Amino acid sequence: MSVAMDLVGSYTLHPGQLHSITGHRPVMGRGTLGRLLRGLQGEAVERTLGQLFSLCSHAHRRAARLVLHAANPHPDQPLPVDPPVLLWLETARDHLRSMALDWPRRQPSLPDQAAPQAWLHNCPLSISHTSSPVTPDQAWETLTQLRRWLEEALLGQPLGHWLIRHRDNKTLAQWCLSHAPKLPPAQHLHTWHALAHTLAPGSRRLDLLSNDPVLQTATMQTLANTLANDHNFTQTPSWLGACAETGPWTRLRHQHKPTTAQVSAWTRLAARWTELIEIAAIQPHTPAQQLPALLASGAQRVGDGQAIAWCEMARGLLLHWVQLDAQGRVVDYRVVAPTEWNFHPQGTLAQALTALAPQDTSSALELAAAFDACVECKVTAPAHLESRHA
Template identity: 60%
Template structure:
């Protein structure tokens, strides 16, 4: 099954302009996805979604399984849900791929050159997912190999010791400056550091997840109704009447974390690198230990064949809603992905872009990396004769 770029969508960022973001993903609008999946059931649904959303296919497959199982709770053979280690490993892979391939392009405007990728030559996990781990022990082994590679080849010290000194955004900035000359990820982050600290988008975290089960139940019901209430909601979503953002810095585990620092573009960029290391630091639990609440996922039955499911993945919170018939076949299906929150034409990213000087494409690219679209993204400066409206 092949999907054209027109169906996949793209975004163009226009600094100094209002509106400052143009584009969308056609596959999410006008009921296209629901029609594509109508009549499918079981594993075929998740396979189709994996083909539609190729960049984050693993998260869509997991969320689809959660949604299908919840919507059809009395089925004889529910789809098996992989242990969390698979989600962690694939999220780490997504972060590493973005750092290696997307960040250089968003600093130079060109695809990553072969030479800057030399630092990945000894990386134990493939960025192209040629052969995916199929057993839980394989996934844990791969995560352990990633941890040792990071410690031996990038950090030069154990992860726990590194976190003691460099976990916070400003401390990470100093570490990047010290290691920029000999470590490509540090060089890339250091290039953005001074600029990204001065970019301060408004912060409205998407707080639909909650550690309180009753509050989350209500919020998810409300979210499902919003996804159903308008055909355009999943392309231009709002929460509690406002645009919101989602990413590694808005995880459920940070929901009630106190802090006085004002989130900047640097906060958002550094959160991606920090989460890669946090995932790599996880080790298999002992007999009486519990796994850490690193990435939330789950599902909620809404009645009469309906369910909503969620998964925290590399770019933020992913939501799936499904309506099944009495035989467990899809009648309708809707997806709300992180990109549609973060690249909303009235959101924090758009407002920050509008406030930039018209030809400040470097800041626009830094913001593009901070908010990280999962579709093609480009920056366009106005022609010399073009007026700005910010």
């Protein structure tokens, strides 16, 4: 299936202006996605969503499988649900891909390198999109190889030791400084740190997930009702009357951790590197009941033929809602992705951009990188300055 560019969409950031974010993804609004999927069922829904959202296809396919399973009008024909290790593996791949491809592009101040991806030499996890099915055993083996590669080729120490020593933002920044000459991700984070650690827009995290099953059920029911009744929600989502942001720094596992650290553009960027290490540090021999709840995912039936699913992915929290008919075919389908939360025209990023000077494209680029749109994003400037891509 080919997707027209006018469905993909883009964003433009305008520092120093009241309306600091313009643009959207047409596929997310006006019932477009529901019309594209109407009448499909099962694997056809997963496959189509994977093609529509190719950059994060694995997460969309997982969320689709979860939501279709929960809404299935024929519970005697359950759909298989992938184990968490497959989500962990693909999220690690997404983080690596972003560091290798997106970070250099979003940091034009650094000189061009002859081989910008040379640091990935011998990395056991390819950053290329893959459509080949991976078994859980294969995923565990690849994560084990990734851990060894990180320990031996990049960090020179066990991942667990590194995580203990670099949880603090100050020590992490120092590590980036010392490793910048030989490790591009550390170089990018070090270069960003000079400006991004002072960019500290107020944070209102998206807290839709809970370890309390009663609260979780009530929250998802309310959210599903909103999705079903508000066609505009998927493009400009809000929660409890306010905008919210989502990313690796807002995971369910971080929800109740006490911290006095300031949440800045830099900590939002660094959270991606830290999460890559956390994923690779998981040991495959850990008993299933003791595996960490690293990335939350699940689904809930919310009505007759209706369900909602959630999945923590590289860019944040992904939500799928579906209405099926009696034969299990899609009547309506809606997706709320991290980009729509983070690039909301009244959200945290928008307010931070408005507070900048109109000519401060450098800060705007740093903020754009921190919030990480999954579509094209550029920064405009006054007429005498050139527009720049984030």
